Amino acid sequence: MTNIGLYFSIGIIVIGLLAILRYSLKGKDIDRRIIFLFMFITVASSLLFKMEFPEKPTLIVKKVFNKIENLPEGSRILISFDFDPAMKPEVMPMANAFVRHCMVKKHKLYIMTLWATGQALMLESIEEVLKPEFPDAVYGEDYTSLGFKAGGVGVLNVIITDFRKMYATDEHGTPLDEIPLFAEVTSAKDMDLILPIGGGAPGPKEWILFVGDPGKVPIAPGLAAVVAPLIYPYYPKQAIGLLGGVKGAAEYESELLRNYDQFKDMDTPALSMMGPQTMAHIVIIAFIIIGNITYFRKRRMNDNA
Amino acid sequence: MKRLIPVLITSIVGTVLVFSVFFPMAETWGEDFSLFFDIIAVFAFFLGGGNLVRVHLIKVLNKKGDWKFSIVTLIAFAITLTAGLFKFGSVDIAASVTAEGTWMQTIFNNIIAPLSSTMYALLAFFVASASYRAFRAKNREATILLIAAFIILLGRTPLGMFMTGWIPEWFSIAQIPNLAVWIMNGPNLAGQRAILIGVGLGVVAMSLRLILGMDRTYLGSDHD
Numbered sequence: 001m002t003n004i005g006l007y008f009s010i011g012i013i014v015i016g017l018l019a020i021l022r023y024s025l026k027g028k029d030i031d032r033r034i035i036f037l038f039m040f041i042t043v044a045s046s047l048l049f050k051m052e053f054p055e056k057p058t059l060i061v062k063k064v065f066n067k068i069e070n071l072p073e074g075s076r077i078l079i080s081f082d083f084d085p086a087m088k089p090e091v092m093p094m095a096n097a098f099v100r101h102c103m104v105k106k107h108k109l110y111i112m113t114l115w116a117t118g119q120a121l122m123l124e125s126i127e128e129v130l131k132p133e134f135p136d137a138v139y140g141e142d143y144t145s146l147g148f149k150a151g152g153v154g155v156l157n158v159i160i161t162d163f164r165k166m167y168a169t170d171e172h173g174t175p176l177d178e179i180p181l182f183a184e185v186t187s188a189k190d191m192d193l194i195l196p197i198g199g200g201a202p203g204p205k206e207w208i209l210f211v212g213d214p215g216k217v218p219i220a221p222g223l224a225a226v227v228a229p230l231i232y233p234y235y236p237k238q239a240i241g242l243l244g245g246v247k248g249a250a251e252y253e254s255e256l257l258r259n260y261d262q263f264k265d266m267d268t269p270a271l272s273m274m275g276p277q278t279m280a281h282i283v284i285i286a287f288i289i290i291g292n293i294t295y296f297r298k299r300r301m302n303d304n305a
Numbered sequence: 306m307k308r309l310i311p312v313l314i315t316s317i318v319g320t321v322l323v324f325s326v327f328f329p330m331a332e333t334w335g336e337d338f339s340l341f342f343d344i345i346a347v348f349a350f351f352l353g354g355g356n357l358v359r360v361h362l363i364k365v366l367n368k369k370g371d372w373k374f375s376i377v378t379l380i381a382f383a384i385t386l387t388a389g390l391f392k393f394g395s396v397d398i399a400a401s402v403t404a405e406g407t408w409m410q411t412i413f414n415n416i417i418a419p420l421s422s423t424m425y426a427l428l429a430f431f432v433a434s435a436s437y438r439a440f441r442a443k444n445r446e447a448t449i450l451l452i453a454a455f456i457i458l459l460g461r462t463p464l465g466m467f468m469t470g471w472i473p474e475w476f477s478i479a480q481i482p483n484l485a486v487w488i489m490n491g492p493n494l495a496g497q498r499a500i501l502i503g504v505g506l507g508v509v510a511m512s513l514r515l516i517l518g519m520d521r522t523y524l525g526s527d528h529d
Binding site for chain 1: 333339346417421422436437441451458494497
């Protein structure tokens with residue numbers, strides 16, 4: 001039944017595109033509302049009928065996965081949720097995949113955010129992924145949360161030398177000295193890996209510039225697709241690898257599924273989103289081709305006239 | 306005097322922050338200034354909030370264009386501020402402002418999150434429309450851009466591998482996902498690095514002008 005619905009939707013889209021192509025051969029531009037309608041049908045049908053594709057991780061994503069995989073048990077990993085709800089669908093799957101991977105490898109997790117809006121998203125990941133899927137994890141011993149701190153780059157400039165100067169307590173008001181995870185941690189330099197997730201400022205770029213590079217701490221950012229090209233210059237030295245957009249998250253999820261049987265029933269939002277993304281890209285390509293046909297047709301008609 | 310003191314503060318702070326990077330003995334001074342910045346940033350919240358209320362209140366009182374939207378802004382501001390300040394719904398005053406069951410969490414989950422996501426999602430429609438209009442093979446440069454866009458669009462989906470997965474491993478660079486990675490790691494990287502280095506040099510020059518007091522535009526009008 002699901003496939004019938006999907007094929008029916010694809011059929012409608014293809015017929016519609018052919019009709020537009022015929023129209024464009026007359027050298028006429030199409031109304032943007034028609035493009036909006038096509039995008040809506042494409043994304044909605046792919047979501048409704050759960051279109052999914054297999055994923056194969058690229059090297060740049062595989063390097064992040066391998067880094068977490070090969071760190072010795074008990075390594076300290078800091079995850080920073082530097083994003084807002086607008087970016088959530090794109091980067092939250094990365095955050096949840098990182099949390100799962102770190103916890104299953106029994107690494108020590110330090111969670112924080114430089115964005116006020118990241119606080120609730122950080123808690124969401126803890127409450128909906130970490131606690132239910134890893135009920136044996138003990139707060140303060142296996143993971144800890146520093147919450148949100150205003151100041152952006154100023155925060156990074158301080159924690160590179162001393163966490164306690166910036167954070168007197170954790171998110172729950174417990175002094176850092178009373179948290180076992182901070183017993184041997186002075187600064188961000190004591191981390192074995194930092195995973196900043198986001199796409200704005202302060203975000204992954206600032207983590208690389210103000211903590212990773214000066215502190216010689218490996219950084220593997222998770223990024224919104226629009227900012228990924230801006231971080232490529234830091235790969236592979238300052239950033240050991242990176243996850244770019246839904247595609248990067250989907251590749252990471254597929255790698256988790258491939259390597260860990262216990263995750264076979266886990267929620268995979270990024271893999272689910274690749275269906276709509278693929279279909280949307282195809283429709284955009286189709287419209288670009290149609291746009292060019294219209295352009296050349298118009299030019300020829302003008303030349304003849 | 307009104308301009309001399311801010312210029313002196315900028316020069317001293319700027320010099321100390323530069324020194325703190327290169328001299329270990331000055332490292333703690335840099336941290337202290339970062340902490341000062343954090344404290345000053347708190348006052349910016351008050352200023353920002355106050356300014357928002359002032360601007361929209363004037364608009365409502367004078368019934369300027371779209372003043373009804375300003376009422377919505379003021380009401381939303383008041384409710385969010387109250388929910389956050391008094392931590393309504395929280396069992397413990399020391400608990401996080403967005404802890405389970407708080408008003409703030411309800412506002413965040415039911416208003417801020419869906420509205421932000423909706424605004425961001427609308428981009429898909431505008432990107433499609435803009436691509437249709439902008440990506441035209443008008444000349445050689447535009448054609449190269451068009452081809453690169455095609456490769457990236459296909460490379461960012463499993464379709465790229467589906468179309469070119471048959472290409473043997475020894476020529477895997479021709480597979481669309483690998484071509485997309487090459488574009489990002491080659492031409493994109495070269496361009497981005499050039500921009501980054503240029504921006505870096507510009508920042509150094511601008512910082513020097515600020516530290517030396519040659520640029521005072523940040524103080525507002527150039528007249529004493």
